[in-house]
Amino acid sequence: MATKKLREIVAKQVSMAIGLTEEQILPLINFSQLMLNKRCGGELSVSVKSLNHIQNPGQVLSDSELIKYAGKVAAKITHPGKYIENIAIDSTHISFKIKPSRFVEYVLGEINSAGQQYGIPRSNEPKKKVIIEYSSPNIAKPFHAGHLRSTVIGQFLTNLHKLLGHQVTSINYLGDWGTQFGILAAGLKKQNQTVFSTRSLFDVYVAANSEAEVNAQFKIKAREIFRKMEDGDEEILSLWREIRDQSVSDYSHTYKRLGIKFDEYSGESKYRQSAQDLTNQLKETNILQKAINGTDIIDLSPDGSMSKFVTLARSDGTSLYITRDLAAAIERFKRYEFDNMYYVVDKSQADHFSGLFQTLSKIGHDWSDRCHHLSFGRVLGMSTRKGNVVFLEDIIEEAKLHMLQNMRASKNTKKFESEVDEEHVAETLGVSAIIVQDFKFKLTSDYRFEWDRALQDNGNTGVFLQYTHARLSSICRKSGVSLNLDADTNLLLEEEAIQLVHHLALFEGAIQTAYTEKEACRIVNYLFKLCRLISIAYKVLRVEGTPTDLAEARLLLFNHSQDILSTGMKVLGLKPLNKM
Template identity: 40%
Template sequence: MACAFRRSIACQLSKVLDLPPESLIKSISAVPVSKKQEGADFQLSVDSLLEDNSGRSRPDSQAKADRLAEKLKCGSVVSEISTGPGTVCFKINRELLTKAVLHQVMEDGSEYGLKSELFSGLPQRRIVVDFSSPNVAKKFHVGHLRSTLIGNFIANLKEALGHKVTRINYLGDWGLQFGLLGAGFQLFGYEEKLQSNPLQHLFEVYVQVNKEAEEDKNIAQLAHDFFRQLELGDVQALSLWQRFRDLSVTEYVRIYKRLGIYFDEYSGESFYREKAQAILQLLERRGLLQKTAKGSAVVDLSGNGDPSAACTVMRADGTSLYVTRDIAAALDRMDKYNFDAMIYVTDKGQQKHFQQVFQILKIMGCDWAERCQHVPFGIVQGMRTRRGDVTFLEDVLNEIQTRMLQNMASIKTTKALECPEETAEKLGLAALIIQDFRGLLLSDYQFCWDRVFQSRGDTGVFLQYTHARLHSLEETFGCGYLNDFNTTCLQEPQSVSILQHLLRFDEVLYRSSQDLQPKHIVRYLLTLSHLAAAAHRKLQIKDSPPDVAGARLHLFKAVRSVLANGMKLLGITPVCKM
């Protein structure tokens, strides 16, 4: 397995370099698979050992690599030592490589790659992940989809690494928009429509009252008055708001179930309306609250009175703002969970907001504000259904399922399925997630319907197809060949390429754990699927001698296992038939 090989190489290097093996482990990396020729399995970048205090590489790194390679010897583990540009390269004994990798994949199962020494000494931490956060009383818009998918991935990865993760859905269930909605429903709402199709009716009311408020100042004032009543705890206003919230959460839970996503806690801005007032009082007592000429209140983030660095925390009428409620929520979560890290997943438009929240927490004396992190992401463009411009998530999910069913029906190789709608939904979600996760999260990207449904190329459907195809091999041949196997039967270039790629899985997981970017895992899985497709064309199981067939089946089973592990981390449910 990768960590045992790294340890063996590190132990040999430590004797020559007079450094402890532990300090060398992370400098030894698996070599990416080459399509042109079979290369080494691991490499040590000499630059990483020869950096001077300025952080620049010394010009003699190549000469150092050559001299270091001359001092090292091959043995039972390393069969060949060579050098590359500034690197020392190590080739593992092929039979040992085959036996160790396949054994480790099967033994570790869903934990393969996670038991690596790259994660050794990793403290078990309490982590809060705040994600999704749709706005109550509105249909789930696709604008919240990225937060939902990314937050779920981060929570999955942290849990896989053994951390205690709390998933929080912090609903947008408070604020001036509820003044508009409350006043709007009193003017334009219908009880029967609210009961039959709640979120659609509330959406229609919200659109209408916004339009009327722009033209009629009296309606705008009614909205302000309604929100003021909410802040003051008016029973009638709160009762109507609570209905809106309950109906919304019921709808959201149903959609999250379709996505395969759950939350440990549903909270929202409303939970902190009273605590937000306590925050304002605390800021005032500490002399941090400054009143403006218009009657609102700000906190000076510059420390020198710079008005451009002031953050408004209270309106002129005394009501709280989003930032005030976020501060109250952070304090409450620290008190409740005593977290080691709290991760907020929202679009990049909120970067300044979270900078202000974290800065105010620091000004208030909360040293744990350093443990708070904002993971920003870019905007998706072009995700519209054929029916119109306003795109709701359920419409997108329904359209993906319908189109995927049509595609499946048109393909001759499609298997007879007990529940084709469920398979179509899983395929569609895989396509959606892979298209979303392929690039840097911070980048905007253009959603492409045609690309979503492609079964070939770097798509989610291709991943699912590969998994289903490999599962079919196990079903067809598993009974006869999945016993002991001869490792010498896996020396073909296609087999070695797969084994070398399997070696890299722990590094990919480690890299994603460091920068919270799913693209590393996506690229790894797509490469693994392409390697498996190439091997499947060349390495036949049917009509092969039993020991050869068994060895190849073990190899394909290992690929399917790692493929499934990676897909699940991304939030994809692997399908076994399609």
């Protein structure tokens, strides 16, 4: 935990005042969240309600009684020591203001010692085996903007779990099997099309799907094709392999632009045989029942009334998406023995995953409670000049062009440096803007994407994070001062420096909260405030042209700020820029 010694000092003071052990009090001590305009050094606080609960179990106090209780506790701390400047109380917290010089010394000293590990929560609990499935586009369809959230959220969760030391396997589970391919193949055959790209395949699929809705014979033909696929028809499978390879190649290009990497590419096709085997096994155990319409179903109702059930096979015997999902989950547990598996899929699929997890439990897999649906809302208003069908490649290209225009228009303002690879910087900024705009909101919220707001360099945006990181890099590069880890931090007495140091001390809390809640916005909001504090400090804490000892202390502060900003950005899936 950041500034462990300071927390132990406060715990000792409270322990002596009320007779509880330091071990009981230590978990209750946290850093206070400071307002930007609040003049204060480092501040730690103890929850009054939690403290009273431990000392007086079962006792419930009103706000006025809590204030009296807090006052009695504070009054007993008659010798706060050389580190605590003063003590304040209200109905929620007892707050301990640490003397600024001591506080700065401790925090920057801990960052020096921890290096790249600073802010990473430490736990004695064993590390977990985690599976994260995300992105999962359907082959023969371009990477749609609808897949954006699954992709960036899944990568964030992967990065966060790996940062905390867990053993993570990230899986891209392609939709590469099912009736939709039969519809596409029927459309290709009707148009006699043998040469195609992913975008042309999308056009064929849209037309074929429309025809399947009004033409019963066409729909029957599509189902026959899928039936042949499941039976191993080589002509159909050859076409399927060609389309799958083309799709994966196109997706890989988009993933590279987004900075996304997977440990494993998989797909529904991998489980077509095991899904059939599973269905056969369940028939033998009488768990699977035949419905009136000829489909194979499992009753999930608690009273056997069939009020809730899942269908595992159509009347013609072909498998369904959920059947292949069941087979995939079972195979993954056998292979990885995971502690948790997360499906990062939009909230419209809640019923599907509820049925999946209940079915796993129904057929005897007691590890089903390790499977979780991490749902999210929709992106609204994410369109380009190219039309209403929104492809992610177009979105990235649009963002890149916006940033190129901004960079070229700002050449004379010193906002952007002249000696940079404009194409690379513009694309990195555009991708950062897209990701951070997504992460500003709670995952389950729908949100409206706004181009102008996302691409600003002076608001709460990905561009602002990148600009601040590049500015810090520029300070370290151009100041003419060498980084000295033993710099005299007692010289950092300005309020702007103390505010910034205090926020650095909150980094571990932001990481821990993001992990507990599975919410990227916790880190994003932390980084936004960090960048605002850096901007304020930058105007006051000059490095260049300052006496060496003071310049070294300020440079050390900015260097540590850059390291923490960089760590946070990388967890989000951004590539920090050193020049722009």
